[in-house]
Amino acid sequence: MTATEIRPTTDALLKTEAPKKPANMGQILRWMLLFLGGVAMVMPIAYMISTSLKWPHEVYNLKLIPDEPHIENYTYVLEDGRFYWWFVNSMIIAVITTICNVIFDSLVGYTLCKFRFPGRYIVFIAILSTLMIPTEMLVIPWYLMSQQFGWLDTYWGIMFPGLMTAFGTFLMKQFFETVPDDFIEAARIDGLNELQIWWTVAMPLVKPALAALAIFVFLGNWTAFIWPLIVTNSVEMYTLPVGLSSFGDEADVAWELIMTGAAISTIPTLIVFLIFQRYIIQGVVMAGLKG
Amino acid sequence: MADLAIRNLVKRYDKTEVLHGISLDVEDGEFVVFVGPSGCGKSTTLRLIAGLEDATGGEIAIGGRVVNNLEPKDRDIAMVFQNYAIYPHMTVRKNIGFGLRTAKMSKADKDARIDEVAGILGMTDLLARKPSQLSGGQRQRVAIGRAMVRDPAVFLFDEPLSNLDAQLRTQMRLEIKKLHQRVGNTIIFVTHDQVEAMTMADRIVIMRDGHIQQVGTPAEVYHKPANTFVARFIGAPSMNMLSGMVENGALRMASGATLDLGAGLPEGREITIGVRPEDLHPGDGPALVRGPVTVREPLGHETLIYVGAEGQEVIAKADGRTPPNVGEVVTLTAAVDTLHVFDAATGDALR
The missing domain is CATH 2.40.50.140 (Nucleic acid-binding proteins)
Structure with missing residues (x-):
């Protein structure tokens, strides 16, 4: 920053001297709505953490601050071998699925966006139309397929439906539209083949979209419940959400343990978000173009 | 360096013919400017020469070799785009060196070549910067550097100055002309600005509606226009x-x-x-x-x-x-x- 930027301008001086406008009703209403929204967002998380610090007999008491807060639940969950399995399973599945989505969705999106070939539009519409089919409808075909191929109770069985998504393809295609053809043509003249152009030129230019896609896919798979529940049988193959739901027995659900596991399981999602959010915030595409 | 020959070049998009069989000979080391109003086919001609689009008919030869069926990278050309097309995620050094990625050279030779080009363009101090830290004129110079580094037979410029402000445009015009005098490569330059054409070209090609109206030195097209279109197009205010x-x-x-x-x-x-x-x-x-x-x-x-x-x-x-x-x-x-x-x-x- 240069010295001239630090010096206050006349406008700024005038502004500080001007009397503060009283907040009007509209603004107060807006703040209240936002506050209520914020509370609605934070309360479940607050209760999750609160419950994870309670003894079993306190769980159904709705007090936010436990009478006798303790961390026994955490030691129990972390010392329970199953939790590690589930955590590792979820991690492997979420990471591999995220990597596959980033690569495959962007490859298909790039192709649909930057190449002119017969049937391009039909392919695009076909991919988009799969967005309109709810997962619940697909679960049974997926299950039958997994059964026939022997994929039940395997990582592959859990992952295969989500290795490529129509939403990701659509997102990437739309983002590649913002990459000017000049970049791609310049690289073509410089002697790169199409795969190199995609990887070294186009992909770095859509980093914000890749980051968004990575967050969506990671979160989606980290928290996925229905399909992993259906396709896994053995406790060792459970993912974290499936495993957590199995805490306790038929007679009594151990909510304090489930909440403890849930609280721990939010940590990776927070880390993923913190890593990728800066790419979302910085828009890099236009910097190489006319100034 | 090489000469360039275009024979009966035709380009059709579906049923619309945008180039109606143009022919032109460009000598080795010549600075030729294509000029005309928008939609006249000048940029299309350039893209056909570059190989970014396929010719519907006719022939393009660079250095005596017909290049119609060659990929852009095999045509021994380099192109500078209107939007510069320098990669925002790479430093100036990487951007300039990008054209050498596929060249069979040692890293030391590549670095030496990049330094040489940066020296010619007066950009040695800027090599570590990213494009976002450069001014419009500097970005344009990076784009030219990336083209120069490969020492192509033919340089293609597609309206490279139209995004610059008036003062910078005049300056870059001069720089490109000096650069041409120094390196001597054949240059094909496309613009819609007749002043650019007049000031830079050895020969001007004036196009309209997919036809060449006149080819000549700046003095020829100014003093002996072939038709009323050329007469009005060249010179400001118009004739x-x-x-x-x-x-x-x-x-x-x-x-x-x-x-x-x-x-x-x-x-x-x-x-x-x-x-x-x-x-x-x-x-x-x-x-x-x-x-x-x-x-x-x-x-x-x-x-x-x-x-x-x-x-x-x-x-x-x-x-x-x-x-x-x-x-x-x-x-x-x-x-x-x-x-x-x-x-x-x-x-x-x-x-």
Whole structure:
């Protein structure tokens, strides 16, 4: 920053001297709505953490601050071998699925966006139309397929439906539209083949979209419940959400343990978000173009 | 370095033909500028030469080798784009070196080559920067550097200056011209700005609607335009066009004046007379135009005057100190040898 930027301008001086406008009703209403929204967002998380610090007999008491807060639940969950399995399973599945989505969705999106070939539009519409089919409808075909191929109770069985998504393809295609053809043509003249152009030129230019896609896919798979529940049988193959739901027995659900596991399981999602959010915030595409 | 030959080049998009069989020879080391209004086919021609699009018909040869079926990278060309197309995620060094990625050179040789090019362009201090930290002119120089680094047979420039402000454009114009004098590669430069064309080119190719209108040196296209289109397109302000008729071997102007243009004019034919504003001025000679001054544009050393006559506005140059007033009726005249004569029907030059 240069010295001239630090010096206050006349406008700024005038502004500080001007009397503060009283907040009007509209603004107060807006703040209240936002506050209520914020509370609605934070309360479940607050209760999750609160419950994870309670003894079993306190769980159904709705007090936010436990009478006798303790961390026994955490030691129990972390010392329970199953939790590690589930955590590792979820991690492997979420990471591999995220990597596959980033690569495959962007490859298909790039192709649909930057190449002119017969049937391009039909392919695009076909991919988009799969967005309109709810997962619940697909679960049974997926299950039958997994059964026939022997994929039940395997990582592959859990992952295969989500290795490529129509939403990701659509997102990437739309983002590649913002990459000017000049970049791609310049690289073509410089002697790169199409795969190199995609990887070294186009992909770095859509980093914000890749980051968004990575967050969506990671979160989606980290928290996925229905399909992993259906396709896994053995406790060792459970993912974290499936495993957590199995805490306790038929007679009594151990909510304090489930909440403890849930609280721990939010940590990776927070880390993923913190890593990728800066790419979302910085828009890099236009910097190489006319100034 | 190499020469470039285009033979009957045709480009069709579906059923629309945008290039109608153009032919052109560019000599080794020549600086050729394609100029014309938008949609005239100049950029298409450049893209065909680059190999970014396939020709529908005809032949393109670079250095005697027909390149129609070669990939862009195998054509020994480099291109500078209007939007520069320098990669925002790479430093200047990487951007300039990008063209060498596929070259079979050692890393040291590549670095030496990048440094050499950066030196020529005066960018040695900027090599570590990212494009976002550069000004428009510097980015343009990076784009030129990336093209230069491969030492191609032919440089292709696609309106590279049109995103720069007026002052920078003038400066870059000069730099590109100096660069050409220094490296001597063949350059094909596309622009819609006739001033750029005039100032930079060894030869200008003027295009319109997918046809070449005229090929010539800047002086030729300025002083001997092949038709009314070229005459109007080259030169600013544009050439004035007046109508007249050949009667008894002399030219009878709509203003009533009669001009003796010498022999060789077709009797009874309608003629368009072209006269550049700088050749047309208030005076006592034969009246080409007579009418009131509608607008004055003082430029200091001279004044442009707009004179309304015969339903059109004619631009002339008057003395800067004592120009005629607005509303004053003036008689505009020009020396006979500065007049351009065109066939009114075809627009082609008659002499």
